Amino acid sequence: MIPTxxxxxxxxxxxxxxxxxxxxxxxxxxxxSPPSNPIDPHLLLRVCTILYQQQSAPDxxxxxxxxxxxxxxxxEFFLQVCNRFPFSWKPIHRFFHFSLYESxxxxxxxxxxxxxxxxxxxxxNTQLFWDFLRETADKxxxxxxxxxxxxxSLAVAKEMKKCVEFFKLMHAQKLxxxxxxxxVVVQSLCSAKLVAEARYLxxxxxxxxxxxxxxxxxxxxxxxxVGELVDxxxxxxxxxxxxxxxxxxSYEKMMDAFFKCNRISDAxxxxxxxxxxxxxxxxxxxxxxxISWLCRKGKLVEAHMVFGEMLKRGIGADNEVFASLVYGVVxxxxxxxxxxxxxxxxxxxxxxxHGLMKGLLRQKRAREATQVFREMVERGCEPTMHTYxxxxxGHLGKRGRKGPDPLVNFESIFVGGLVKLGKSLExxxxxxxxxxxxxEVPRFDYNRFLHCxxxxxxxxxxxxxxxxxxxxxxxxxxxxxxxYGEKMATRERRRRIKM
Numbered sequence: 001m002i003p004t005x006x007x008x009x010x011x012x013x014x015x016x017x018x019x020x021x022x023x024x025x026x027x028x029x030x031x032x033s034p035p036s037n038p039i040d041p042h043l044l045l046r047v048c049t050i051l052y053q054q055q056s057a058p059d060x061x062x063x064x065x066x067x068x069x070x071x072x073x074x075x076e077f078f079l080q081v082c083n084r085f086p087f088s089w090k091p092i093h094r095f096f097h098f099s100l101y102e103s104x105x106x107x108x109x110x111x112x113x114x115x116x117x118x119x120x121x122x123x124x125n126t127q128l129f130w131d132f133l134r135e136t137a138d139k140x141x142x143x144x145x146x147x148x149x150x151x152x153s154l155a156v157a158k159e160m161k162k163c164v165e166f167f168k169l170m171h172a173q174k175l176x177x178x179x180x181x182x183x184v185v186v187q188s189l190c191s192a193k194l195v196a197e198a199r200y201l202x203x204x205x206x207x208x209x210x211x212x213x214x215x216x217x218x219x220x221x222x223x224x225x226v227g228e229l230v231d232x233x234x235x236x237x238x239x240x241x242x243x244x245x246x247x248x249x250s251y252e253k254m255m256d257a258f259f260k261c262n263r264i265s266d267a268x269x270x271x272x273x274x275x276x277x278x279x280x281x282x283x284x285x286x287x288x289x290x291i292s293w294l295c296r297k298g299k300l301v302e303a304h305m306v307f308g309e310m311l312k313r314g315i316g317a318d319n320e321v322f323a324s325l326v327y328g329v330v331x332x333x334x335x336x337x338x339x340x341x342x343x344x345x346x347x348x349x350x351x352x353x354h355g356l357m358k359g360l361l362r363q364k365r366a367r368e369a370t371q372v373f374r375e376m377v378e379r380g381c382e383p384t385m386h387t388y389x390x391x392x393x394g395h396l397g398k399r400g401r402k403g404p405d406p407l408v409n410f411e412s413i414f415v416g417g418l419v420k421l422g423k424s425l426e427x428x429x430x431x432x433x434x435x436x437x438x439x440e441v442p443r444f445d446y447n448r449f450l451h452c453x454x455x456x457x458x459x460x461x462x463x464x465x466x467x468x469x470x471x472x473x474x475x476x477x478x479x480x481x482x483x484y485g486e487k488m489a490t491r492e493r494r495r496r497i498k499m
Contacts, residue, residue, distance in 0.1 A: 039080055043071040048084045051091035062094055063102050073099060073106050082115045089123040092116060110141045114149055121153025129153055130162060142175045148188040155189055155197035164204045171208050179212050186215055190222030198222060213239060217250040224257040248281050252289050259293040288321050295328025303328055323355030330359025350381055361394035369394055370476035388484050389446045395477050398443045414449060421452050459485045
């Protein structure tokens, strides 16, 4: 039994002493891709202009004008033309026929066919897409990307019978004969939120390709992402009935979905099953997910017990785990204990500071959160847009609140900024609340406001607003806006240097 009535800070001294035992995890740097070969933009523009302006002209006229341009039709040039018309099938259809009948030396590859198929599918020309897909199969230019594009386009068009027919044809031609290929297709459909179509395809092809635990895992992930927890449970039960062992990622996604639906007991039961079935595969990601949600839900004692269990198993905590613990402690009133945890971390990053500031804002201590923001900047930790939005919401509220000064307040700065940007309709509700009071207004979009003033005009505006706020005693709010203005000024200088 997990104790739930104990004092939430009962184990904090032990928690503070365990911080020195932890290891830190960092991601390796990502390799940079090499630059592509340049193409003459003047010739590319002329070809695209002809294809666009003469979409309905006869083939002889279009082909003659294209020949007069005098360009060298290469593989890269063909792809660049396709990139100029991502949703328009007619110009690409004409250019494809030009490459067949006028440039006999140009060899089409699976890459060019996939590009054309993608454009046909996005333009919702289902019949042309289906004909060209059959032509690609007859030329045996089908790849995994072709199958992925075919499944996605036909699923969007609600042509699942044709989709199943095509995959059966590819299986008969030995072009689709592995569960790895099926997993790629299912993952593509689920990432596009076409989960019901993906399940239909898996069940219809079950006699040809037996799905694996990874296949069902993608379906579970997709149903959880679209909020269909009942369907995710059905897929889970089907996987277990077939004797397949779910992967750790599937367990974690189900736990996350249960927490989002406030079904904490079911999430804890799922974690218990994970420990029972795949104890040796249980790693940092599972513990990080569970601790994060328990701290968010206010289950601080349970979060500490899970944290202690993780350390006993020799799994080192990263900064995200510490950030969750700091937020959980501070949001429950243990501000001093939260500061002790932060001080025990060797190299706190942005997530730790966010957890501390978020907890302080939850306790209505916006001034202390701003002081943490200043210390974070002094230590060289660069804030993000989320940092500024979080602090502005803490000082001014998610819907804005009336300030102590009648001239320098939420309405004069932010609502007035909307009017200056020409967004008078969005500012109307806030003006009505200011004049009449008692009117419900939507959440103010601080993100959009800061984005609109992320230019040279905004640099000057934030500097002036900061001066006025300091004059009326709102130093914390002034520092936040001035710091954001300085960041935008540096970004503008970098842009001018690049240009």
